[in-house]
Amino acid sequence: MTMPKIAFGGDYNPEQWSEDVWIEDMKLMADAGVSLVSVGIFSWACVEPRPGTYEFGWFDRVMDNLAEAGIGASLATMTASPPPWLSRHHPEVLPERVDGVRLWPGGRQQYCPSSPVYREYAGRLVERLARRYAGHPALKLWHIGNEYGCHVRACYCDASAEDFRRWLRDRYGDIGALNEAWSTTFWSQRYDDWADILPPRTAPTFANPAQKLDFARFSNDAILACYLAERDIVRRFTPDVPVTTNFIGLVHKPIDSYRWAAEQDVVSLDSYPDPHHPQAHVEAAFGYDLVRSARGGQPWLLMEQAPSAVNWRERNAPKPPGLMRLWSWQAVAQGADAVLFFQWRQAVGGAEKFHSAMVPHGGTETRAHREIQALGREIAEVAELAGTRVHADVALLHDWANWWALESDAHPAVLDLLEAHLAHYAPLFDAHVTCDVVPPTADLSGYRLVVVPNLYLMSTEVATRLRRYVEGGGHLVVSFFSGIVDESDRAYLGGYPAPLRDLLGLRIDEFWPLPANGTIELDLAGERRTGTVWSEWIETEGAEVVATFADGELAGRPAVTRHPYGAGVAWYLATRPEPATMRALFDRIRGVADVGPTLPDLPAGLQAVVRHGPERSYLLLLNHGAEAVTVALPEPAVDLLGDREHAVGAVSLAPRGVAVLRR
Known part of the structure; x- marks a missing residue:
C-alpha cells in the first residue's frame, strides 16, 4: 500500500x-x-x-x-x-x-x-x-x-473442541505423534482416540503445558x-x-x-x-x-x-x-x-x-x-x-509461541515476557538507538547486535540461526532461561541451555530464581551492582566472566559472561541487572558492536529517529522530558514544522516539543 x-x-x-x-x-x-x-x-x-x-x-x-x-x-x-x-x-x-x-x-x-x-x-x-x-x-x-x-481470546465450547481436534490431526498426522509431543505418559494422559481430546478446560490442577501451548496456537489460527x-x-x-x-x-x-x-x-x-x-x-x-x-x-x-x-x-x-x-x-x-x-x-x-x-x-x-x-x-x-522507512542496526527477538510457553504454569518462577522485553529495550531507547523487534526466524544478517530476552522455547533451527549469526561476526546478548525447551515444551537434555551451550561457552546446572522483589549483589569490574528476578549456577566452558554474583550461595560464581565464537561474540546474562547496570552493560556491548546513537550527545528524554526516502532522509526529534532542550545538528536541515525557508544548525524543543527536519 x-x-x-x-x-x-x-x-x-x-x-x-x-x-x-x-x-x-x-x-x-x-x-x-x-x-x-x-x-x-x-x-x-x-x-x-x-x-x-x-x-x-x-x-x-x-x-x-x-x-x-x-x-x-x-x-x-x-x-x-x-x-x-x-x-x-x-x-x-x-x-x-x-x-x-x-x-x-x-x-x-x-x-x-x-x-x-x-x-x-x-x-x-x-x-x-x-x-x-x-x-x-x-x-x-x-x-x-x-x-x-x-x-x-479463545473459545472452549464444543464447536471449538471439534475444530481443535481437526487442527491437531493436521499438525500431527497420527495420534502417536501427538502423544509424543504432549508427553502424555505423564499423569496417565495418553490418548487412543482423537475424540477424547478436549480444549484445556478448567481442570483439578495444572493442565498439560504442551496441550495449552497447542491450544494457544490453534486459537490464534481459528481467529x-x-x-x-x-x-x-x-x-x-x-x-x-x-x-x-x-x-x-x-x-x-x-x-x-x-x-x-x-x-x-x-x-x-x-x-x-x-x-x-x-x-x-x-x-x-x-x-x-x-x-x-x-x-x-x-x-x-x-x-x-x-x-x-x-x-x-x-x-x-x-x-x-x-x-x-x-x-x-x-x-x-x-x-x-x-x-x-x-x-x-x-x-x-x-x-x-x-x-x-x-x-x-x-x-x-x-x-x-x-x-x-x-x-x-x-x-x-x-x-x-x-x-519513507526506518532502518535499525539492532534487533530484539520476540516470539509468540515462546510467550505462550514461558508464561505457562509450573516453572521455576513466574516471568513476564513483556516486562523482560522492556528491560532490554529501554537501555537502547534511552541511548537513542533505533531497534527492530523481529521473530527468531527473521534474517538477522543485517544487524550488528541482536538481543534475546528469555527465549525459553527455542527450536534447533533457531539455535542454528543464532550460531551462524555470531559465527559470521554478529554480536548476541542472551538472557537467562533461554533455549530450555523445544517447540512442544519438552526440555532439552544434556545441560541447560543445550542448543546454545557451545555458542555461549557455558553450562547451567540449576536455576536460582530470586524471591518476589528480591535482589542479588553483583561484582562488575570491581563495582558493586544489583541483579533482580533471577540467578543461576553456571559452569563456564570457555566463556569469559564479566561479572560475578557477590553475595549469597552463588557468591563468586559467574553472573555475566562473554564468549567469542567465530568472528562474533555471544554475551549471557544470568540475572536481570537493574536499569542503570543494564544500560552500562548495553553501552559497553554496543561499543564493541559499533552500534551508535541516531545523533551523538543527545539529552535524556529526547527521542531521535530517522526516516529514509530514496532521495532524502528526515530526522524527527521528540522531547519526552520535562525540560526544554537545544539539539545541535550535524548538518543544516529544514524544519518542516517551522521555518521552511532556511536550513538551521540547531533546534530548540520545549517539553513535548517536536521537530521534523529534512536533511
Whole structure:
C-alpha cells in the first residue's frame, strides 16, 4: 500500500447520529484536515436488522458524503460484533470461557471464532458489502473485522473442541505423534482416540503445558481463519484495494502479529499509552518498532489512539496539552503513515461515552478539538514523509509461541515476557538507538547486535540461526532461561541451555530464581551492582566472566559472561541487572558492536529517529522530558514544522516539543 501523504482521521460512526449531523461532520472534517476515516465497524445490526434483510440505503449516503468531501473510507466488514438476533436464532455461536461459562450478547464480539454458523452469516454480509461498494470512489482500504481477540481470546465450547481436534490431526498426522509431543505418559494422559481430546478446560490442577501451548496456537489460527475468509471475499471483488485489520494494544498476547502481518497489505495498530505512566512512551515505542518490523520495515497505520482520556482504566487520565501531538508524532517517527483516532464524535450513550473523541461532548470550542485541528494542519504539511522507512542496526527477538510457553504454569518462577522485553529495550531507547523487534526466524544478517530476552522455547533451527549469526561476526546478548525447551515444551537434555551451550561457552546446572522483589549483589569490574528476578549456577566452558554474583550461595560464581565464537561474540546474562547496570552493560556491548546513537550527545528524554526516502532522509526529534532542550545538528536541515525557508544548525524543543527536519 502506498499513501500519497500521512493520513489523518479516525473512527466515524454516523449510525449514532441524525443525518443533519452528518452534513456538519463533513464540514468539520474538512476544517480538521481529515483524509481517511474507518467506517462501518459496528454497523452490522443497522445494515442487516433482520436475518437476510439488508438496508444499505443510509450507508450509501455515508459513503457518498465521504467521496464528495474528498475523504477516503477504510471500510470495515462490519463483522466485529454480531447483531442480537444471530444468537437468538443460533445460540451455538456464543463463546464459552475456560470454566464453561457462556458469554452472552450485550457487549461486543460475542461469537465463537470456530463457529461455522457465525462464519456463514459473516461471509454473506461481507460478500454483499464487497459487491455493493466495489469501485466506490470513497473506498481506499478494507478494514477486516476489528480488534480480533480483544474480548474472546479463545473459545472452549464444543464447536471449538471439534475444530481443535481437526487442527491437531493436521499438525500431527497420527495420534502417536501427538502423544509424543504432549508427553502424555505423564499423569496417565495418553490418548487412543482423537475424540477424547478436549480444549484445556478448567481442570483439578495444572493442565498439560504442551496441550495449552497447542491450544494457544490453534486459537490464534481459528481467529485468523475468520479474518482470512473475509479478506478473500473482498479481494475477489476489489483486488486492487489494500486490506488490513487493526492489532489491539502495543503487543497482544493471543494474536501472533508476525503470522497475521504476512496476510495483510498494510499493518495497523491501536495504541493507548497511559498518561499516568512515566514510561508510557517507551512501551509505545516498543510496540511501534514491533509492528513496523512485522512487514520488514514497511510503513504502518496508527488506526486508533485517544485524543485525550480513555474510559476503561480504573483511573482515566486526560492527555495534558501537547501530549496528544507528541505521541502522534512519535508514531510517525517510528514509521506510521497514518494518524487516526477513536473516534470522530464522542458518543452520547453506550459503554464508551466517556472515551474522548476528536469532537468532544463540548463541541468544537474545546481544547481537545483545537489540538486536533492544529495537528491535522501539521500532518498535512509533511506529505513527503509518506512511504519513507526506518532502518535499525539492532534487533530484539520476540516470539509468540515462546510467550505462550514461558508464561505457562509450573516453572521455576513466574516471568513476564513483556516486562523482560522492556528491560532490554529501554537501555537502547534511552541511548537513542533505533531497534527492530523481529521473530527468531527473521534474517538477522543485517544487524550488528541482536538481543534475546528469555527465549525459553527455542527450536534447533533457531539455535542454528543464532550460531551462524555470531559465527559470521554478529554480536548476541542472551538472557537467562533461554533455549530450555523445544517447540512442544519438552526440555532439552544434556545441560541447560543445550542448543546454545557451545555458542555461549557455558553450562547451567540449576536455576536460582530470586524471591518476589528480591535482589542479588553483583561484582562488575570491581563495582558493586544489583541483579533482580533471577540467578543461576553456571559452569563456564570457555566463556569469559564479566561479572560475578557477590553475595549469597552463588557468591563468586559467574553472573555475566562473554564468549567469542567465530568472528562474533555471544554475551549471557544470568540475572536481570537493574536499569542503570543494564544500560552500562548495553553501552559497553554496543561499543564493541559499533552500534551508535541516531545523533551523538543527545539529552535524556529526547527521542531521535530517522526516516529514509530514496532521495532524502528526515530526522524527527521528540522531547519526552520535562525540560526544554537545544539539539545541535550535524548538518543544516529544514524544519518542516517551522521555518521552511532556511536550513538551521540547531533546534530548540520545549517539553513535548517536536521537530521534523529534512536533511
